[in-house]
Amino acid sequence: xxxxxxxxxxxxxxxxxxxxxxxxxxxxxxxxxxxxxxxxxxxxxxxxxxxxxxxxxxxxxxxxxxxxxxxxxxxxxxxxxxxxxxxxxxxxxxxxxxxxxxxxxxxxxxxxxxxxxxxxxxxxxxxxxxxxxxxxxxxxxxxxxxxxxxxxxxxxxxxxxxxxxxxxxxxxxxxxxxxxxxxxxxxxxxxxxxxxxxxxxxxxxxxxxxxxxxxxxxxxxxxxxxxxxxxxxxxxxxxxxxxxxxxxxxxxxxxxxxxxxxxxxxxxxxxxxxxxxxxxxxxxxxxxxxxxxxxxxxxxxxxxxxxxxxxxxxxxxxxxxxxxx
Amino acid sequence: xxxxxxxxxxxxxxxxxxxxxxxxxxxxxxxxxxxxxxxxxxxxxxxxxxxxxxxxxxxxxxxxxxxxxxxxxxxxxxxxxxxxxxxxxxxxxxxxxxxxxxxxxxxxxxxxxxxxxxxxxxxxxxxxxxxxxxxxxxxxxxxxxxxxxxxxxxxxxxxxxxxxxxxxxxxxxxxxxxxxxxxxxxxxxxxxxxxxxxxxxxxxxxxxxxxxxxxxxxxxxxxxxxxxxxxxxxxxxxxxxxxxxxxxxxxxxxxxxxxxxxxxxxxxxxxxxxxxxxxxxxxxxxxxxxxxxxxxxxxxxxxxxxxxxxxxxxxxxxxxxxxxxxxxxxxx
Numbered sequence: 001x002x003x004x005x006x007x008x009x010x011x012x013x014x015x016x017x018x019x020x021x022x023x024x025x026x027x028x029x030x031x032x033x034x035x036x037x038x039x040x041x042x043x044x045x046x047x048x049x050x051x052x053x054x055x056x057x058x059x060x061x062x063x064x065x066x067x068x069x070x071x072x073x074x075x076x077x078x079x080x081x082x083x084x085x086x087x088x089x090x091x092x093x094x095x096x097x098x099x100x101x102x103x104x105x106x107x108x109x110x111x112x113x114x115x116x117x118x119x120x121x122x123x124x125x126x127x128x129x130x131x132x133x134x135x136x137x138x139x140x141x142x143x144x145x146x147x148x149x150x151x152x153x154x155x156x157x158x159x160x161x162x163x164x165x166x167x168x169x170x171x172x173x174x175x176x177x178x179x180x181x182x183x184x185x186x187x188x189x190x191x192x193x194x195x196x197x198x199x200x201x202x203x204x205x206x207x208x209x210x211x212x213x214x215x216x217x218x219x220x221x222x223x224x225x226x227x228x229x230x231x232x233x234x235x236x237x238x239x240x241x242x243x244x245x246x247x248x249x250x251x252x253x254x255x256x257x258x259x260x261x262x263x264x265x266x267x268x269x270x271x272x273x274x275x276x277x278x279x280x281x282x283x284x285x286x287x288x289x290x291x292x293x294x295x296x297x298x299x300x301x302x303x304x305x306x307x308x309x310x311x312x313x314x315x316x317x318x319x320x321x322x323x324x325x
Numbered sequence: 326x327x328x329x330x331x332x333x334x335x336x337x338x339x340x341x342x343x344x345x346x347x348x349x350x351x352x353x354x355x356x357x358x359x360x361x362x363x364x365x366x367x368x369x370x371x372x373x374x375x376x377x378x379x380x381x382x383x384x385x386x387x388x389x390x391x392x393x394x395x396x397x398x399x400x401x402x403x404x405x406x407x408x409x410x411x412x413x414x415x416x417x418x419x420x421x422x423x424x425x426x427x428x429x430x431x432x433x434x435x436x437x438x439x440x441x442x443x444x445x446x447x448x449x450x451x452x453x454x455x456x457x458x459x460x461x462x463x464x465x466x467x468x469x470x471x472x473x474x475x476x477x478x479x480x481x482x483x484x485x486x487x488x489x490x491x492x493x494x495x496x497x498x499x500x501x502x503x504x505x506x507x508x509x510x511x512x513x514x515x516x517x518x519x520x521x522x523x524x525x526x527x528x529x530x531x532x533x534x535x536x537x538x539x540x541x542x543x544x545x546x547x548x549x550x551x552x553x554x555x556x557x558x559x560x561x562x563x564x565x566x567x568x569x570x571x572x573x574x575x576x577x578x579x580x581x582x583x584x585x586x587x588x589x590x591x592x593x594x595x596x597x598x599x600x601x602x603x604x605x606x607x608x609x610x611x612x613x614x615x616x617x618x619x620x621x622x623x624x625x626x627x628x629x630x631x632x633x634x635x636x637x638x639x640x641x642x643x644x645x646x647x648x649x650x651x652x653x654x655x656x657x
Contacts, residue, residue: 050513051484154603155370184369185540189584189597196594211514214543218586218593241588255518257543258587261566265522265547270515274483 004077005038006205007062007092007173012036012071014057014229018278027278031057033229034071039173044199044206046220046237048213048252050274054229055209059175062207064088075173090120093166097178099158103150109136109161110146116169135164138201139194156187160194167198177209192219213256217241222310225249228277228285234310245312247290284315292316330357331534332381332502335395339376339558342388346609350376350389352558358551360501361532363525365545365566367581368555371604374538377555378504381536382421383411399501417447420495424507426487430479436463436490437475443497462493466523485516492524499531506538521548542585546570554578557604557615561631564640574649575642576622614645622651 014032031054039045047055060066061073064085073080075091093116096102103112113135114128123131133143139160150158159179166174176195180188196219198204210216216223216237223240225233225248233246244250251268269291275281281288287297297315304311305318339351351373358364368374379385381396383403396403398419401410415421423429431439440462441455450458456475463471466489479487488508495503505524509517525548528535537548545552545566552569554562554577562575573579583598591597602619605611614631617623624645631643642649 050515185542185581185584186369186600189586190599190601192586193596193599196596213514214586214588217588218591218597237593251515253588255514256588257518257521257541257547258590259542259546259570259582259585261546261549261570263547265518265525267522268515268518270519274485274513 004074006041006076007037007039007207008074008077009035009037009058010072010074012058012061012068012073014054014061014066015069020278029278030229030280031277032061032068035229035231037224037231037234039205039207041172041205042199042203043222044208044220046216046223047207047209047226048211048216048223049226050211052274052277053226055226056177057229058226059094059177059207059209062092062173062175063094064092086120089116090169091171092173092175093169093171094175094177095159095162095166095179098182099155099162100150100182102162103158105150107149108146109141109148109150109153112150112161113146113165113168116165120169122169131168135168138167138198139164154187155183156190159183159187159191163191163194163198167202167204170202171204173205173207175207175209178211179208180215181210181212188215195219213252214258225252228275228280230285230313231311232286232314233312235307235312236309239307239309245307245317246286246314247292247316248286251289251291284313329400331360331399332358332536333395333397334381335393337377337380337393337396338391339373339380339385340390340392342390343608349607349611350558351380352607352611354553354555354558354560356551356553356560356563358502358534358536360534361528362550363528363535363537363548364551364553365537365539365549366553366555367539367542367545369540369604371557372555373558374555375506378421378506378536378538382415382419382504384421413447416443416500417498418500419502419504420498420500422488422491422495422503422505422508424510426484426491426511427479429491430487432479435476435478436482440475440490440494440497443494447498458497459493462496463490465496465527466490466493467519468493484512485520488512488516488520489523492520492527496527496531500533502534502536503528504536504538507540508537509544510539510541517544524548542581554581558607558611559615559643561616561644562640562642564636564642565638568636568638568640572636572640574636574640575616575644576620576649577616578642579649580619614643622646622649624651 012032012035016029016031017026018029019026049055061068114132117123117128136143141160180191208220220237223237224231227248233249244253251270254266255268270289283298283300284302287293302313302315304313335355336353338353341348341350366374380391437459440459444450444455444458460471463474468474468489509520549566552566553560556577562578573582580600600619605615605618613628617627626645631645633641633643635641
């Protein structure tokens, strides 16, 4: 067993160039800005943040669908740039949000689930059939659905198919991008239980992207909070939910509506809207919405301050803010 | 001011003809709503909650058959009212907020035009007065630089802003009843909290009645005065929010509450409750309790019917069991 993190991002940035109108000058959009992350084997890292914060860009880079502009992605201590996408897809597999659009409606479940094996030329017909049956069993689907088509299945069943397809390659890391947000409450809990069981049985590592903080709290072991392409706080799940440091993390947690009648709707104090990522605010990108803003927040960008179990990027926790340039 | 409820519905039934037979989407639901009150209808996809709201607004497709023993809004019978009368009511005294503001705003008209149209359709006001009212409402829903927004088109606004515009539009004529169908489902959690706060504040200020349709039990608990839990076209449990969350009695309501992770309440990583099985088909004759196929309290008589039972404080539920629980017979 190596002591490398199974997945590591080192100062990864991704810059898109956005054209502004027909004659407008192209402008850079920093979707990811010096993101560093480490995922230990068996961990579940919950990635939370509002839409547009860069969660999906991060997932795309990990899946090899996008190349980082700068920085490195390491799997088991090896830099990804040298490996090709095929090799990468054996180790990292995705589960997407919407099982209605992520399964090809014209292919049978058998075709969908075994496609990764055929692409990689793994096994023969008989062994693929054995793998298919084993996977369907693992995700709790009867073997007879192999001949069915996605349109014949419910949302929960489709998401089980998507999980079977992701796991048939025996990946080490699964990127779950909002895997339950398109599902009904009673189906969501079945899928969450299944993901928790599979992690234990197969020793999987998850990157769990979600805007539902209650779900993240339930499943994750660590949490990273993203804001405008930066990870502004990273901590163990207990620390983050009981003792969040960054004012943005606190505001996100306050917006969770627990089923407590009579408590009313909380005031998150996040007055202004989410900023336009093409022209991010100066200094700390969060300062226009921050309830604890200080004068130098508008001019000096905060640096990552190490904490006992992660880091936080906020001047409130930096003893020498003047040095943070 | 009268003591009569603003909205009163009895035996609302919605049938949809399909190739396989008649789909009984909503089967005999009853509820009352007083001025200034919030009713949350909670249910999963296919429960009929959105159809119910469209039926109240008279916005159902022509194929859907609607029947009710009573459906009255402040004394007006919504079933017999002429199309002209309904058009007068809609947008003026009762209005609706839809889930997806991108598809419910007209992309070809400016925000200002769309807001002013609502008012000028129902009130004799000049264009300038309508514009002034539009600015007032946009400011009220927390939009900064409201004046400059009037000339913008929907695609130039973010999702949160568009939903605020939808709310402003629904409030232009100060309606007495507002129906909001999943108004925050497409939004980020932070924006969701802001929009819900806004709705609740405006509702109090204008003494509006509100029907909020959602699948999110957290939203229900924080906003509702009264709750109606809908399953497969029936209201299986209704009552004050405190009673529904404090003493959930129907097995489906209890099941739903067990399914959701609640930070600080259930143990991190512990197994969540589940409701096995799927929603029954509502095509053809529907008999007995619709939840029995997924219910762990099922007994023989569930195949016949689920009687309506009353608990103190206006808390009703439909179940063969007097307290929602199966009790093993004492004679062993």
